[in-house]
Amino acid sequence: MIKKTLYFGNPAYLSLRNNQLVIKLPEVEKSTSLPDSFKEQSEITKPIEDLGIVVLDHKQITITSGVLESLLENNCAVITCDSKSMPVGLMLPLYGNTTQNERFRQQLGASLPLKKQLWQQTIKTKIDNQASVLRVCVGEEMKCMRIWANEVKSGDPENLEARAAAFYWKNLFADIVGFTRDREGISPNNLLNYGYAILRAIVARALVTSGLLPTLGIHHHNRYNAYCLADDLMEPYRPYVDELVFGLVKLYGADLDLTKDIKSRLLVIPTLDVRIGGKRSPLMVAVAQTTASLYKCFCGEIRRISYPER
Structure with a gap:
């Protein structure tokens, strides 16, 4: 079942009752202009087990410790x-898998050649997915992108990711001056930025569920970044966010604020x-397949990460 985003x-x-998230809206309860029948419906409950992501975007939100414990x-x-209104913090469970200690050791023991090969797969898929987005959004097949994707070597020593990115962004929003x-x-x-923050949370959550450390990346290794592995695995998924944003720009124009509607x-x-593994799937479910396949790569069961392909 696909988890819900609130x-x-x-x-x-936000409080907890019988393992249900209880949502009370004080603006509704205190209103003098609304009928009593409407105020009685101001309390809403949601099953905690159905939730995958909760976004708190107001300074006057009160959340109990019991809710946080149950969510995690x-x-x-x-x-x-x-x-x-930009995501600034992310809270994840410390223990997301029953064999977590064993999985940590497999991840920590991954060899450098393996991590370079996994990064090669990651960047190749990312560039291919970017090329597909350009084909759909711009209406033109960019053959150079396909060539660069096929030329990515182990570890991407020639940094074809950066070359492809420069070309990609120049063409995706070519109509926006500057x-x-x-x-x-x-x-x-x-x-x-907002879309990537949501995507990052989805990937980090899936990594914890798969019993992996989001901090230890296969390529990213910034000492101040607590989610290096999440940043690695989200790369092939970024083009899906880009296409969504492109559609919003086409619909509303380029000068957009982060309104509630947006x-x-x-x-x-x-x-x-x-599309992942030859089948259609919601992105959150696909990310879970990606993180699960990464663990199998670390323990030697398979050699390729399962990534989505457009």
């Missing part, structure tokens, strides 16, 4: 946002339709 962008009180016990990722992919750059960079459209990322 977004809270208004004042709310059920492998739910909790995202907190800053004053600009656009470059920059975290602090002009719109739609803000939408991309954020609600970005929160469909876990349910995006992807």
Whole structure:
């Protein structure tokens, strides 16, 4: 079953009752203009076990320790946002798998050649997926992207990822004057940042569920980054976010703010339709297959990560 994503962008009180998330909206309860019959419906309950991601995007949200404990016990990722409504914090369970110690040792013991081969697979798939997005969004097959994907070597020593990225961003949003992919750059960079943050949480959650350490990457190794492995595995999934953002730009224009409507459209990322292993699957389910296959690579059962292909 696909887990649900809950977004809270208004004042709310979140508590626990009978393993159900109880949601109370004080703005509704205290309103003098709403009928009593409507106020009686201001309390909503959701089964904790159905939740995969919870986004807290308001300073007046109160959440009990019991709710946090129950969410984490059920492998739910909790995202907190800053004053600009950008995800700034991520809370994950410490123990997500019954054989976690064994899996940690397999991950820690992975050889450098294996990690380089896995990174080669990751970048090849990412570039191929970027090429497919350009074909759909721009309406042109970029043969150079396919060539670069096929030329990626173990560890990507020639950094074809960067070469492909420069070409990709130049062509994907070619109609937006002055656009470059920059975290602090002009719109739609803000939408991309938000979408990637949601994607990162999905991947980090799946890694914990698979009994792996999100901190220890196969390529990324920034000492200040607690989610290096999540950043590695999300690379082939980024083009799905890019295509979603491209569609929003086409629909609403380039100069977009992160309104509640836009954020609600970005929160469909876990349910995006992807193709993995020859079958269609929601993105969140596909990510779980990817992280599970990575563990099998670490323990020597298989040699390839299962990634989505457009």
